[in-house]
Each structure stands twice: as structure tokens, then as C-alpha cells.
Amino acid sequence: MSTSNSETNTNNHPDAANSFNYSGKDVDLDGQTHVQQKHIEQEVVNFCYVCFVCKELMKKYKYIRKTRGDGNCFYRAFGFGYLEQNLKNELELDRFRKLVADLKDKLVQLGYQEFTVEDVRDVVLETIDKICQGGDIPNLMKIFCTQEYSDYFVAYLRLFTSAYLQMNAEFFQSFLDEPSKTIKEFCCTEVEPMARESDNIHIIALAKAVQVSLRVIYMDHSETSQLTIHDFAHTDNEQMFHPTITFLYRPGHYDLLYEN
Amino acid sequence: MSTPSRLRLMRDFKQLQKDPPAGVTGVPADDNILLWHAFILGPHDTPFEDGTFRLLLEFTEFYPNKPPVVKFTSTMFHPNVYADGGICLDILQNRWSPTYDVSAILTSIQSLLDEPNPNSPANSEAANLYQTNRREYERRVKLIVEQSWVAEHTLASSKVPD
Numbered sequence: 001m002s003t004s005n006s007e008t009n010t011n012n013h014p015d016a017a018n019s020f021n022y023s024g025k026d027v028d029l030d031g032q033t034h035v036q037q038k039h040i041e042q043e044v045v046n047f048c049y050v051c052f053v054c055k056e057l058m059k060k061y062k063y064i065r066k067t068r069g070d071g072n073c074f075y076r077a078f079g080f081g082y083l084e085q086n087l088k089n090e091l092e093l094d095r096f097r098k099l100v101a102d103l104k105d106k107l108v109q110l111g112y113q114e115f116t117v118e119d120v121r122d123v124v125l126e127t128i129d130k131i132c133q134g135g136d137i138p139n140l141m142k143i144f145c146t147q148e149y150s151d152y153f154v155a156y157l158r159l160f161t162s163a164y165l166q167m168n169a170e171f172f173q174s175f176l177d178e179p180s181k182t183i184k185e186f187c188c189t190e191v192e193p194m195a196r197e198s199d200n201i202h203i204i205a206l207a208k209a210v211q212v213s214l215r216v217i218y219m220d221h222s223e224t225s226q227l228t229i230h231d232f233a234h235t236d237n238e239q240m241f242h243p244t245i246t247f248l249y250r251p252g253h254y255d256l257l258y259e260n
Numbered sequence: 261m262s263t264p265s266r267l268r269l270m271r272d273f274k275q276l277q278k279d280p281p282a283g284v285t286g287v288p289a290d291d292n293i294l295l296w297h298a299f300i301l302g303p304h305d306t307p308f309e310d311g312t313f314r315l316l317l318e319f320t321e322f323y324p325n326k327p328p329v330v331k332f333t334s335t336m337f338h339p340n341v342y343a344d345g346g347i348c349l350d351i352l353q354n355r356w357s358p359t360y361d362v363s364a365i366l367t368s369i370q371s372l373l374d375e376p377n378p379n380s381p382a383n384s385e386a387a388n389l390y391q392t393n394r395r396e397y398e399r400r401v402k403l404i405v406e407q408s409w410v411a412e413h414t415l416a417s418s419k420v421p422d
Contacts, residue, residue: 107359115275116324116359119268148264151325155358192357194325 053219056227065256071195074254075157080144081245081256097128106163123152162187164209175201207232215243219250265323269293272362284366294319306374307398311405324358337404339376339387348382
């Protein structure tokens with residue numbers, strides 16, 4: 001480091017070089033110290049929060065699986081997590097396969113072009129068939145890491161979400177952040193395009209559409225003395241709630257969690 | 261090689277032949293299905309009427325989960341078309357969905373010709389004229405319509421010696 005910066009070397013804070021100004025004439029050192037102190041306090045709070053959440057998570061969960069952070073993480077994690085949980089569950093995979101097959105007709109009724117929807121459906125069915133025929137975790141990993149196939153799965157889960165929202169438009173309309181948007185517009189701009197991130201409304205719709213219960217643990221500072229847990233049940237019978245997939249949410253991103 | 265994207269593009273082509281929308285055509289290159297040549301006719305009762313505009317569509321193995329890159333190769337004068345022919349259209353960017361096909365892309369571009377969005381200009385001169393001097397805008401459009409015939413004629417005559 002050059003000598004002109006030497007005075008900043010004595011300060012351990014990495015932002016110090018930017019937040020401190022020693023060269024001006026009217027230096028408000030007290031003010032700057034106060035700003036820095038606030039900054040450090042916030043970092044300590046953040047750090048304590050992260051430590052707390054990690055400790056709590058470790059009581060109940062043994063692993064985390066990181067998903068690609070490309071705006072599709074919720075759907076990709078859902079697809080992978082769901083198939084992983086049901087690798088050996090033929091009955092459940094049959095049920096899902098039927099839902100996948102039937103979605104096409106619903107989409108055509110909603111005005112989608114038949115052959116494009118069919119094309120996405122066929123690749124997804126192919127993936128499910130591969131899993132049924134002796135799929136194991138390395139196989140599943142391979143499929144989900146091959147972007148051409150993995151993205152088809154994401155795309156179809158987006159269509160599941162979109163179709164459910166459109167078929168229950170009246171109910172979901174009041175949950176939109178921009179009330180002037182119609183559900184159809186919302187689906188065109190926030191659900192179907194790849195890389196659009198997911199919010200609660202997407203999660204509710206997908207859980208109901210494919211009838212799979214989900215749990216999301218939020219690491220977003222909304223609650224600092226306990227874990228913030230949201231359960232998304234696929235039926236109204238909440239007493240029997242048991243999530244098939246558990247997600248860890250950190251602002252803008254979903255990863256998978258595995259129970260002990 | 262039959263990858264999902266190539267199979268899908270074959271289906272797009274069949275669909276386009278089976279149910280061709282008015283005023284647009286598209287054909288993949290002989291030796292590369294990821295590269296398509298397309299034509300759009302300027303819609304009736306618009307300044308673009310009678311123009312025959314050529315486009316190039318470049319797909320990747322990620323189609324239909326990612327849209328193709330679409331460019332006019334004919335000279336264009338339009339608020340939402342860049343100087344290099346690139347097109348500023350929501351369904352080719354942030355509104356793309358794999359439920360669209362080549363036919364939907366071409367008909368959307370055809371509609372864009374007479375329904376520009378001057379609020380997100382790719383050609384600020386065209387956007388400005390469109391909003392402030394419609395007569396001059398239309399005159400400039402007519403010029404590129406005429407150019408599209410000349411280019412077409414040159415292309416057609418270059419093939420005559422066969």
C-alpha cells in the first residue's frame with residue numbers, strides 16, 4: 001500500500017478508508033466516529049442473529065443444499081427436493097406424473113398454445129420416467145445440473161403456479177402488491193418468465209397446485225428471538241401438517257434444508 | 261443431434277407451415293436449425309405497408325427456456341429498433357416464456373411496427389419524430405420501406421442465373 005494511505009492502515013475496519021475523511025478542512029471526527037460506531041453495532045447485531053439462527057437450525061436440520069442463485073431457485077429447489085424425497089415412492093410419483101400430464105389441458109383451456117405447452121410437458125414427463133426407472137440421487141443431480149432439462153422442470157412448475165393463480169384469480173387478486181394488475185398480467189410478468197423471483201403468493205399457489213406441503217424458514221431479521229417459520233399446507237387440515245420439503249430463505253434466495 | 265431445443269424448433273417450423281400467420285414467414289437455415297431467416301410484411305394501413313423486412317433469429321440450446329436473439333437485417337427506422345437491427349420488445353427480454361413460439365415472436369414484432377413504445381426508445385430520433393412530427397416520421401419510414409424492395413430485388417436478381 002502506498003504511503004499516502006498509511007494513516008488508514010492503523011484502522012482495522014475495512015470500510016474505514018471510504019467512510020473517514022482526513023483530508024478536508026472541516027472534519028467532523030465525532031460525527032464520523034458515531035457513524036462508524038453505528039455501523040459496527042449493526043454488524044454485531046447481524047453476526048449475533050446469524051449465530052442464533054445457525055444454532056437453532058442445527059438443532060433440527062442436518063444439511064443444507066445450496067441451489068443456483070439465478071432467480072429460479074425456489075422452483076429448482078422444489079423440483080429437486082420433491083423428486084429426491086420421492087425417489088422410491090412409486091405411488092407418489094404416479095400421482096405427480098398424472099398432474100403433470102393433466103396440466104396441459106388446463107393450460108390449453110386457459111388459452112395457451114397447445115404444442116408449446118406439450119413440448120415442455122413431454123420433457124418433464126421424460127424426466128419423471130427416468131427417475132421412476134431406478135433413479136438415484138446422483139442421477140437426479142445429473143438431470144438437475146443439465147440446464148436444458150432442469151430449466152424445463154422450472155418452466156413447468158412456473159406454469160403450474162400460473163395456472164393455479166389464474167383458475168383462482170378472484171381469491172388471489174387481493175394479494176397482489178400492485179392492485180391495478182390483473183392476475184393474468186401478474187402471471188405474464190412475475191410468474192412465467194424465467195428468473196423472476198418467487199414470493200409467498202407463488203409458494204401458496206404451487207403448494208396447492210401440486211398438493212405438496214412446504215415449510216419455509218425465514219432468515220430475514222423479521223423475528224430476532226426465534227426462527228420465523230411459514231408453513232404452506234396443501235390442504236386446509238393444518239393439524240396434520242408435515243412438510244415434504246423445507247426451504248431456508250435468505251432475502252432473494254431459497255436453499256433446501258434436511259431434517260435430522 | 262436431437263436435443264430438446266432442436267426438437268422444439270422442428271415443431272415450431274411445422275406449426276408455422278401448418279398454420280401460417282398473415283404477413284410473416286420464417287425458415288431455418290439448411291445446415292443449422294438454430295439459425296432462422298424470417299420476413300415480415302409491413303401491416304396494411306400503416307406507414308410500413310408494402311415493406312418486406314428481413315430478420316435473423318439466433319437460437320441457443322436453451323431455447324425455449326431462453327428467447328432467441330432477433331435482429332432486423334433490413335434497414336429499419338422505428339423507435340424500438342437499434343441501429344444494428346436489435347429489437348427492444350418485452351417478450352424477447354423480461355417477459356419471455358417458453359409457451360411462445362417463432363410464430364408468436366414474428367407476429368409480435370409485426371404488431372410492434374405500428375404500435376411503438378416511444379417511452380423506451382432504441383432509436384431516439386425515430387421516437388422523437390414519432391411524438392413530435394408524425395409527417396416527417398412517416399416520410400422516413402417510407403424511405404426504408406422503399407429500401408426493403410430494392411434489397412429484395414437485388415437479392416432476387418442475384419439468384420436468377422440458375
